[in-house]
Amino acid sequence: MHQGFRGGRRGWLAGIVPCLLLASCNGGATSQAPGELGDGTMMPGQPANPSAPANPASPSTSGDGAPQTPGGSALPPGGTSTPPTNNPGTGDPGTMPPGTPDPNATRCEGATPIAPTPLRRLTRFEYNNTVQDLLGVTLTPADQFPPDEIAGGFNNNAAVLTVSSLHAEKYAEAAELLAAEAVKNLSALLPCDPATVGEAACAERFVQTFGRRAYRRPITAEESDRLMRAYTAGRTDGTFAEGIEVVIRYALQSPAFLYRIESSGTPAAGEQRIRLSQYEIATRLSYLLWGSMPDDALLAAAEAGELSTKEQIANRARTMLADPRARRAAAEFFRQWLNLGKLDTMVKSASAFPLFDEAVRAGMKAETQAFIEHVLWSGDRQLTTLLTAPVGFANEALARLYGVTVPAGSSPSLVELPPERSGILTMPGFLAVHAHPDQTSPVLRGKFVREKLLCQPPPPPPPDANVTLPPAESGTSARARFTAHATDPSCAGCHRLMDPIGFAFENFDAIGAYRATEGGEPIDASGELVQTDVDDTFVGVRELATLLAQSQMVRDCLATQWFRFGSGRFDDEERDACALGQIRDAFSASGGDLMEMMLALTQTDTFLHRPVLAEEVTP
Amino acid sequence: MNRRFLSRRQLLRGALAATAAIPLLDAERTRAQSAAYPKRFVVFYTPNGTLSSGWKPQGTETSFTLGPLMSPLEPFKSKMLIFSGINLGAVQNSNYGSEHARGVGALLTARPLLKGNFRSFMSTNAGWASGISLDQHLANTLNPPTPFKTLELGVQVRDAEVRGRISYKGADQPVPPREDPYDTFNQLFGAxxxxxxxxxxxxxxxxxxxxxxxxxxxxxxxxxxxxxxxxxxxxxxxxxxxxxxxxxxxxxxxxxxxxxxxxxxxxxxxCAAPSLGERIDLADDNNMPAISKLQLDLAAAALACDQTRIVTIQYSYAESEHLYPFLGLSRNHHDISHDWKEPGFTEYSKIHTWFAEQLAYFLGKLDGYQEGDRTLLDNTVVFWGTEIGESRLHALSDMPYALIGSAGGYFRTGRFMNYMANGASGRQHNDLLLSIAHAMGTEDTAFGEPGFSTGPLPGLV
Structure with missing residues (x-):
């Protein structure tokens, strides 16, 4: 029994349903039980005609961002196809000018319900950034924490991040280490001089100011009391500095620090959602755009009520995006989107790739950060540039792989690359993680494009598939080795969605070096895009990337990816439809400006609200 | 940070003081000779299934020869229970996750996965396991008076998704393993x-x-x-x-x-803390044998010193693509595990045999601790498991499972238990875990997914 055709989310395969309907594609092994389609994707009897609307039963803003692609015709702006409506049944037809097909107007009408965000625990990335900003230290103790789990492609998915006893142990150790480091420079930490105002009074003031920064909001009287008890514990039989040290140890292990708790406010009668507090919005902004805690200015803005209107929030977000802290946070999103987290543990066969060493690995990691910064802060911020710019950022080791020279030094240098290179899709790090240790993988590379650029995750292979990789014997190309995918009908239905994309990458080996031949034969890098809004044939990654850069589906998909990363959760098909539509529209309206896409999330009701809990509703 | 440059004061005040005051390393510190020896439970997990033709014993329940893949365990044959016909029924028809993900999720929980967004072998809908794992259940139920209720160790696991976790505190609560032996040493022995x-x-x-x-x-x-x-x-x-x-x-x-x-x-x-030597690079594939030895030494010492009575040891992750350069291999393990022909069989067997050698080394250590008339190994039950059966088929049936050690004389060992003999349809894994729970001293009537336990496996005690 194979799970793949029944699992997944609603709308999961909206764009590639015809693949699933090939009887051969399931190897004849799926015995779909009735009633198991509750969360499934495939409706028996759906038309196999690829030109038919892919999934009429499902709203167009499916979670995976695949818009309907009616007959390959050009998509309307916004990439949505909800039919124009005069809001039948709402009793308020006058809110929309007649004839204006604004799909968001229906999705976003009224106080749209808000999907819950599970309690968000700081990731290792966020923890390190936060303690550095909070304490002015350079330590990165979260490197010793257990790795954050990756779900839905990102490691900040709140649903799967829990605290095990190993976490608790590491939190305690880190807090002790950080507190000891911080009190080395006590006067910088304190808002007062204990010799002048008295120790207890100064400790009180420290608890208030530090507590507000550590908990990212003013502390309550009870919290103040507990923090002072920590001070007293350290001060008793110890010094004033030890009292402060214990306050820090404690605060850094408090749930108010380790989690992003959003539970303030009292719901109005009958309301299903509640506006986040100013401080909660400040915290959402800072972790979204900086990957860290709010700074003093942002907390002050919250205190002054200056995060009230969407315009205020947009202005604040623009200011924040200009801050250097935004660079690390943005790079983190793109790094995870590109699956580059695997760079740390990626292994390559030393015999097949003697060029690959730790310096190359370091160069691969540094390049993403530099390239993202280049596009977003020095360049035109365009998705097109991200996908097609023939430039790289290389240290010396990576330059050797590229076949160019760079000045000596550790920081990566901007290098102009030959025209076969094309933005992120030909960066050696990207190419290397989407390959096997010993050979390239047209499947993994094609699958990345389907999954992360088009938001069409391919289904798993049939249960009886021979999934052994063809051996990388000399004299045969990858294309030749993978012919079974095209000729075996049980494979072809789905692999034709991935392999013809992946073959375009074959000029780049498993560590991302260019090669014109494989096994003595010239490489055929021709490929084909099917079941997208930019279907065409092409040769090489550059032509592929140029097509993708024109795709509405790709823009919409990236907006979905950003939503998931920024929200720390998977999108909810119904309740997030409005927000997703707004981000996609803003991204498209800006002509593919990545900064505008990032900013657009802050302008959604989803970003500014939480749902009212069942427990909060008074009977 | 570099620990070698810390002052003693920092060590005391900082991270490394974590377990500093556990005064257990006095070799002289002994319990009264009459005291009973505790029972221990160890899980030894290795990825990517087996090659049944090389794994299965030949012969009858009491007269059998080990398969070639098991040959390193020959010295412990009389202390083993080798199974045929154990099925992972609780996940065979589950909707969530690939076979690798489902198998590893069920290994110690005997439950299906929850729905989620993890990727596993092309499937993208796997969540965490849906219930507590046996090791954690035993810790809760037996509440051993040890500093570590359980100890989870990993050897180059490198994966933080469902396929990289075997232990669960409960549904959706995975327990990550400790992958750094030096840190583990400090926690255990306060070096x-x-x-x-x-x-x-x-x-x-x-x-x-x-x-x-x-x-x-x-x-x-x-x-x-x-x-x-x-x-x-x-x-x-x-x-x-x-x-x-x-x-x-x-x-x-x-x-x-x-x-x-x-x-x-x-x-x-x-009872003595092992010597770790100079720190080695934990990320280097060539160091896998050295890391394995360190973790096994720590596990054995932790058991011998009664720091814990429940240990899981995990190699890599389910559907692992680990390379084994130190075995002269260049292709990744998962790839090799699906090869239907040579050189795949030979390459796969090399890795499998290496796993068996690691286990044999560990068993030898446990068997070296004398505890009255028995050894520490005799007072332990070690469960060797993997996430799938026949690797080439992604099978979730006829799992290649074995127990070593009698849990203090509870199990009658030295036998090959074939639950598919005479046309029988096999038994559920839930009942193997239930049998282990009974051996450890619980009174559970079922374990794992409801409806799959029918009682302890017959013929074991």
Whole structure:
């Protein structure tokens, strides 16, 4: 029994349903039980005609961002196809000018319900950034924490991040280490001089100011009391500095620090959602755009009520995006989107790739950060540039792989690359993680494009598939080795969605070096895009990337990816439809400006609200 | 940070003082000779299934020869129970996750996965396992008086998704393994601390006193926050509270209380911390054998010193693409595991045999600790498991499972148990785990997914 055709989310395969309907594609092994389609994707009897609307039963803003692609015709702006409506049944037809097909107007009408965000625990990335900003230290103790789990492609998915006893142990150790480091420079930490105002009074003031920064909001009287008890514990039989040290140890292990708790406010009668507090919005902004805690200015803005209107929030977000802290946070999103987290543990066969060493690995990691910064802060911020710019950022080791020279030094240098290179899709790090240790993988590379650029995750292979990789014997190309995918009908239905994309990458080996031949034969890098809004044939990654850069589906998909990363959760098909539509529209309206896409999330009701809990509703 | 450059004071005040005051390393510290020896449970997990033709014993229940893949375990044949016909029925028809993900999720839980967004072998809908794993269940039920209720160790696991976890505190609560032997050593044996001096280390006593203050305050924090959260988030806070409970005894108990909070080492056991040597690069594939040895040495010492009675040891992750350059291989393990022909069989067998050698090394260590008439191994039950059966088929049936050690004479060992003999349809894995639970001393009537347990496996005791 194979799970793949029944699992997944609603709308999961909206764009590639015809693949699933090939009887051969399931190897004849799926015995779909009735009633198991509750969360499934495939409706028996759906038309196999690829030109038919892919999934009429499902709203167009499916979670995976695949818009309907009616007959390959050009998509309307916004990439949505909800039919124009005069809001039948709402009793308020006058809110929309007649004839204006604004799909968001229906999705976003009224106080749209808000999907819950599970309690968000700081990731290792966020923890390190936060303690550095909070304490002015350079330590990165979260490197010793257990790795954050990756779900839905990102490691900040709140649903799967829990605290095990190993976490608790590491939190305690880190807090002790950080507190000891911080009190080395006590006067910088304190808002007062204990010799002048008295120790207890100064400790009180420290608890208030530090507590507000550590908990990212003013502390309550009870919290103040507990923090002072920590001070007293350290001060008793110890010094004033030890009292402060214990306050820090404690605060850094408090749930108010380790989690992003959003539970303030009292719901109005009958309301299903509640506006986040100013401080909660400040915290959402800072972790979204900086990957860290709010700074003093942002907390002050919250205190002054200056995060009230969407315009205020947009202005604040623009200011924040200009801050250097935004660079690390943005790079983190793109790094995870590109699956580059695997760079740390990626292994390559030393015999097949003697060029690959730790310096190359370091160069691969540094390049993403530099390239993202280049596009977003020095360049035109365009998705097109991200996908097609023939430039790289290389240290010396990576330059050797590229076949160019760079000045000596550790920081990566901007290098102009030959025209076969094309933005992120030909960066050696990207190419290397989407390959096997010993050979390239047209499947993994094609699958990345389907999954992360088009938001069409391919289904798993049939249960009886021979999934052994063809051996990388000399004299045969990858294309030749993978012919079974095209000729075996049980494979072809789905692999034709991935392999013809992946073959375009074959000029780049498993560590991302260019090669014109494989096994003595010239490489055929021709490929084909099917079941997208930019279907065409092409040769090489550059032509592929140029097509993708024109795709509405790709823009919409990236907006979905950003939503998931920024929200720390998977999108909810119904309740997030409005927000997703707004981000996609803003991204498209800006002509593919990545900064505008990032900013657009802050302008959604989803970003500014939480749902009212069942427990909060008074009977 | 580089630990070698820390001052002693930093060590005491900082991270490495974590377990500093556990006064257990006195080799002389012994329990009265008459005391019973504790039972222990060890899980030895290796990825990517088996090659049944090389794994299965040939012969009858009591007269059989080991398959070639098991040959390193020949010295322990009389202490083994080897199974045929154990099925992972609880996940065979599950909707969520690939076979690898489902198999590893069920290995110790005997439950299906929840729905989620993890990727596993082209499937993208796997979540965490849906219930508690046997190791954690035993810890909860038996509540051993050891500093570590359980100890989870990993050898180059490198994966933080469902396929990289075998242990669960409960549904959606994976327990990550410790992958750094040097850190584990410090937690277990407090290498950075001065020799234990019960009541004689005021600085350490103060550190632990202040930790108690902090943990007490955290309990109040968690209770206050918990009250403001919804039901699902409360579960997270409760898990967090449990996590603090699990560590506070060994991190914060007064050091002069050590003699009462830390049980004495079993009588006669030569309990000593292993020597780790110079730190090696944990990321280097060529160091896998060295890392394996370090973790196995630590596990054996932790058991011998009664630091814990429940250990899981995990190699890599389910559907592992690990390379084995030290075995002269260049292709990745998962790839090799699906090869239907040579050289795949030979390459796969090399890795499998290496796993068996690691297990044999560990069993040898346990068997070297004399405990009265028996050995530590005899007082232990080691479960060797993997996430799929025949690797080439992604099978979730006829799992290649074996137990070694009799759990203090509970199991009748030295036998090959074929539950598919005479046309029988096999037994569910739930009942194997239930049998282990009984061997360890619980009175459970079922384990794992409801409806799959029918009682302990017949013929084992």
């Amino acid at each position: 950075a601390a001065p020799p234990s001096m019960p009541g004689g280390n005021p600085e350490l006593d103060r550190l632990r006193l202040l930790r108690r203050s902090v943990f007490d305050l955290l309990r109040e924090d968690i209770a206050a926050v918990r009250a403001t959260l919804g039901r699902e988030d409360r579960v997270k806070l409760e898990a967090h509270l449990d996590a603090i409970r699990a560590i506070e005894g060994r991190l914060a108990a007064p050091s002069d209380m050590g003699a009462t909070t830390v049980p004495a080492a079993p009588a006669g056991a030569a």
